[in-house]
Amino acid sequence: MVKPSNSFHQVPLLLLLLVVASAREYNNKDIITTTSTISRNDFPPDFVFGAGSSAYQIEGAASEDGRKPSIWDTYTHAEKVVDKSNADIGSDQYHKYKDDVKLMHDMGLDAYRMSISWPRLIPDGRGAVNPKGLNYYNNLINELIAHGIKPHVTLNHFDHPQVLEDEYNGLLSPKIIEDFTAYADVCFKEFGDRVKSWSTFNEPNIQTLLGNDIGMFPPERCTYPFGVVNCSKGDSTTEVYVSAHNILLSHASAVNLYRKTYQGKQKGQIGITLLAMWMEPLSDSLRDLAATKRVIDFHLGWFLHPLVYGYYPATMRKNVGSRLPYFKDNESEQLRGSFDFIGLNHYQVFYVSDVARSLDDNSRDYALDTSAWVGGPPAIRVLKNTKEFLDFSRLKGPELPLAPWGLQRLLEYVRVNYKNPEIEINENGSPLLTSTGRNDTKRVEYLQVYIKSLLTSIRMGSNLRGYFVWSFMDCFEFLFGYTVEYGLYEVDFNDKDRKRYPKLSAEWYTTFLTKHGKERKSYSY
Ligand SMILES: *[C@@H]1O[C@H](CO)[C@@H](O)[C@H](O)[C@H]1NC(C)=O
Ligand SMILES: *[C@@H]1O[C@H](CO)[C@@H](O)[C@H](O)[C@H]1NC(C)=O
Ligand SMILES: *[C@@H]1O[C@H](CO)[C@@H](O)[C@H](O)[C@H]1NC(C)=O
Numbered sequence: 411m412v413k414p415s416n417s418f419h420q421v422p423l424l425l426l427l428l429v430v431a432s433a434r435e436y437n438n439k440d441i442i443t444t445t446s447t448i449s450r451n452d453f454p455p456d457f458v459f460g461a462g463s464s465a466y467q468i469e470g471a472a473s474e475d476g477r478k479p480s481i482w483d484t485y486t487h488a489e490k491v492v493d494k495s496n497a498d499i500g501s502d503q504y505h506k507y508k509d510d511v512k513l514m515h516d517m518g519l520d521a522y523r524m525s526i527s528w529p530r531l532i533p534d535g536r537g538a539v540n541p542k543g544l545n546y547y548n549n550l551i552n553e554l555i556a557h558g559i560k561p562h563v564t565l566n567h568f569d570h571p572q573v574l575e576d577e578y579n580g581l582l583s584p585k586i587i588e589d590f591t592a593y594a595d596v597c598f599k600e601f602g603d604r605v606k607s608w609s610t611f612n613e614p615n616i617q618t619l620l621g622n623d624i625g626m627f628p629p630e631r632c633t634y635p636f637g638v639v640n641c642s643k644g645d646s647t648t649e650v651y652v653s654a655h656n657i658l659l660s661h662a663s664a665v666n667l668y669r670k671t672y673q674g675k676q677k678g679q680i681g682i683t684l685l686a687m688w689m690e691p692l693s694d695s696l697r698d699l700a701a702t703k704r705v706i707d708f709h710l711g712w713f714l715h716p717l718v719y720g721y722y723p724a725t726m727r728k729n730v731g732s733r734l735p736y737f738k739d740n741e742s743e744q745l746r747g748s749f750d751f752i753g754l755n756h757y758q759v760f761y762v763s764d765v766a767r768s769l770d771d772n773s774r775d776y777a778l779d780t781s782a783w784v785g786g787p788p789a790i791r792v793l794k795n796t797k798e799f800l801d802f803s804r805l806k807g808p809e810l811p812l813a814p815w816g817l818q819r820l821l822e823y824v825r826v827n828y829k830n831p832e833i834e835i836n837e838n839g840s841p842l843l844t845s846t847g848r849n850d851t852k853r854v855e856y857l858q859v860y861i862k863s864l865l866t867s868i869r870m871g872s873n874l875r876g877y878f879v880w881s882f883m884d885c886f887e888f889l890f891g892y893t894v895e896y897g898l899y900e901v902d903f904n905d906k907d908r909k910r911y912p913k914l915s916a917e918w919y920t921t922f923l924t925k926h927g928k929e930r931k932s933y934s935y
Contacts, residue, residue, distance in 0.1 A: 448862055449925045450518075458560065458876035459923055461514070461898060462523030462837060464567035464612065466497055467885040469527060470908075471504035475542035478533035480569035481580065482888075485628035495891035501883055501901045502908040507550045509910070513899065514882065515557040517916065518923030522559050523836060523878045524550070525567035525612065526601075528593055535571040536589045539596055551604050562607040562834075562878070564683060565594055565664070568617055568627070568888065575629055581618070581653040582631075587660045594664035598672045606678035609753050609836065610664050613685040614657040615713055623650040627888070648733050655735040658716055658745060665748040683753030683836045684713050686824075688816035689762045697764035704729075705762050706823070718828045720746035751875065752824070755837035759816035809852050810840055814863035821867040821874065832873045835864070837880035839896045844884075848900050853915040861922070879919065883910060 450459055466482045473479075486496035503510055514522055529535070530543040554561050570580055570590075578585045594610070602608075611617075617627060623646045624639075625632030631644025661682050668680050689705045691698040704725050707715070711723035720742035721727075726734055737745060821833065840856035857879060868874050884897035892903055898916040902909045912920075 448865070448922070450923050452865060454868070456875070458520045458562075458834070459878075460519050460521035460523055460560075460562065460876065461517075461879040461882035461919075462562075463501075463503070463882050463885060464525040464564065464569075465527035465530070466500075466567065466569040467881075467887070468497075468501045468524075468883070469504040469530075470497065470500035470502040472496075472498040472500075474504070475530075475546070476533055476540040477527065477530040477543065479572040480527065480529045481572050481575050481628035482569050484572050484575075485630070486886075490628075490630070491891040492889070493891035493893050495886065497886035499908070501885045504546065506908065506910075508553055510883070511550075511553045511557050511559065513910065513912075514554075514559055517898070517920045519559055519882075521562050521607070521876065521878070522554055522882065523562045523564070525564035525569075526597060527569060528566060529569070529571040529573075531596060532593055533571070533573075535574040535577070536592055539600075544600060547601060551601055555604055560607065561601075561605050562609070562836075562876075563597070563601070563605045564609040564612050565597060566590070566610065567612040580629060581656050582622070582649055584656055584659070586656050587663050590660040591663045591667055595667060595671075598668055598676070602668075602672050602676040602678060606676070607751075607834075608668065608678060608680040609683045610661040610680070611657055612683045612753075612836075613755055614654060614682075615709060616685045618650050618653045618657070622646070622653050651730060651734050654712060658713065659741060661717075662741070662745040662748045666744055679750035679832075681749040681751040681753055681832075681834070682713070682717065683755060684710060686710055686754040686756050686820055688756070688759045688813075688820040688823075690759050690816065690819070692761045692763035695764070698762065701764040702762040705760075710824075714752065714824070714828055716742075716745050717749055717752070718746070718831070749831065751832035751834050752828075753834045753836035754820070754824070755880070756817050756820060756835060757838065758810045759813045809842065810856065812856060812859050814859045817860060818863055818867050818870070821872040822870060825870070825872050830871065830873050832875050834876040834878070835874070836878050838877065839880040841887075841890070841894045841896050844893055844895050846895075848911055848913040850913045850915045853896075853898075853913070854918045857915060857919065 450457070453459075466480060471477065472483055483496070483498075485491075511522075526547055527543070531540060531547065532538070533540050533543070551561050570586075574580050574586065574589060580586060590610075597605075598608075620627035621629055622631045622644060623636055625637040625641040625644065626639060630639070630641050631646075631649055632639070632641040633644055633646045634640065636646035637644075665680050668678075672678070673680070687709065689702050689709065691702040707723040707725040712726060715721065715723045716737065721737060722734060817835075817838070824831065824833065838857075838860050840850075840853040842850055842852060846852075861877065864874060864877060879898060881896045881898070883899035884892075884895040884901040884903075886892065887894055887896070898913060898919055900911045900913055902911070
């Protein structure tokens with residue numbers, strides 16, 4: 411009998427977040443010369459450029475002013491992150507938001523991608539709104555607007571209230587739908603006069619895998635042999651699909667509420683944000699092509715297919731069978747078209763190949779015989795386990811290969827297969843070791859080639875409307891704690907004031923955004 415499971419596809423996904431040196435030879439000089447002349451004026455006038463963060467990662471003030479724990483507070487306090495860190499203080503944006511908004515303004519950002527902490531706004535998960543939480547987000551939003559910066563707000567960036575996890579296992583229960591919708595209602599009602607861009611969930615396609623399949627994100631649920639840790643609870647063969655299903659239904663419910671009650675007068679837009687790596691077949695053999703299609707379906711189609719068509723991709727229905735929940739007719743109806751835009755978080759490319767070896771391990775839903783590598787020919791590395799990749803001492807660094815063609819192929823795939831939806835690149839950026847400091851030339855190269863590649867995708871007909879660098883400033887990283895950073899601004903985490911310093915990438919992005927526009931200002935802080 412074939413053992414049901416699904417856990418193979420997470421390996422590639424993890425890896426991309428992890429390390430591995432690129433094999434692709436890149437001529438950096440060419441990149442810099444050919445891109446140094448581009449500026450935001452090469453883009454359509456209404457194209458939005460921004461940078462991002464998320465509440466748990468950047469706010470700090472974890473137990474101040476009535477905030478209660480999210481599942482990430484519980485997880486980090488148990489010292490589960492690689493450097494045993496937490497974000498109790500984090501980048502302390504809760505106290506420094508005015509200074510930060512000034513930096514954003516000086517940089518020339520059109521928009522700031524932020525998220526609201528559900529347990530700061532509604533500490534018990536449902537019911538009473540915390541007036542101090544409400545006040546904080548009103549202040550932050552007002553400060554942004556006063557500086558001409560549009561808040562693009564995510565409702566749930568991995569951090570739902572711990573109390574809902576304790577009460578009914580959070581995303582695993584359909585009860586989350588009602589509570590999430592009520593939370594979204596408070597946000598639309600209180601902030602929707604000023605917030606014109608909402609994303610319901612951030613990267614649910616990786617959140618569910620890490621949390622409910624391999625157990626390396628809260629709520630740490632998994633079953634042998636699929637966990638990278640030994641979990642005390644869970645069922646890897648089913649829960650990953652159930653939690654994703656409940657997220658999709660929660661999303662559809664919140665969008666339905668927004669459209670019926672708020673959108674007419676508030677005139678904002680609403681969508682969802684997915685992790686979207688590009689999967690490239692290692693060869694053009696039919697087997698590799700088929701394997702690649704499966705990986706894409708289980709990674710992106712899992713969410714995008716129901717959002718566009720109202721049902722899961724055929725590959726998933728076939729391989730997962732009865733363990734895949736189904737949508738009732740009215741649910742399918744509510745899901746289909748339940749977005750004004752799709753947010754895509756893109757970092758890198760994976761190579762996919764059909765691997766006969768995995769047939770021995772009759773345990774994979776989407777792979778069955780698929781494996782994936784990161785990097786590129788000729789120096790392809792098979793990635794075995796996560797521990798190996800978290801050990802940076804064995805590696806040159808977490809730098810990602812420069813492969814902007816992967817983003818172009820991703821956008822083309824979405825355009826052709828998913829009815830050319832409006833797209834915002836909600837995250838793109840380069841992880842570097844914290845020891846890199848402010849001279850982040852690798853990040854500058856990365857941002858240059860990726861931003862330039864957007865022009866090609868727009869010419870090809872993609873409905874791209876915005877781009878956000880991850881991240882505006884260094885912050886707690888979910889997989890890496892403080893060992894790896896993505897920020898345009900450095901934050902000195904050893905300094906009690908969490909002083910901010912512009913990196914080279916901050917200067918580059920500022921020049922890109924303001925060269926022909928606003929007067930460039932000094933970085934005095
Ligand atoms: C999980 O438990 C099994 C058997 O009890 C053990 O062999 C394995 O090393 C454990 N794995 C981890 C990651 O702790
Ligand atoms: C679908 O219909 C059922 C009753 O048949 C109802 O309980 C449920 O709330 C409906 N769901 C949606 C999303 O309309
Ligand atoms: C920054 O790093 C680059 C190489 O990565 C080096 O050539 C350059 O001299 C460095 N600049 C400073 C100011 O240290």
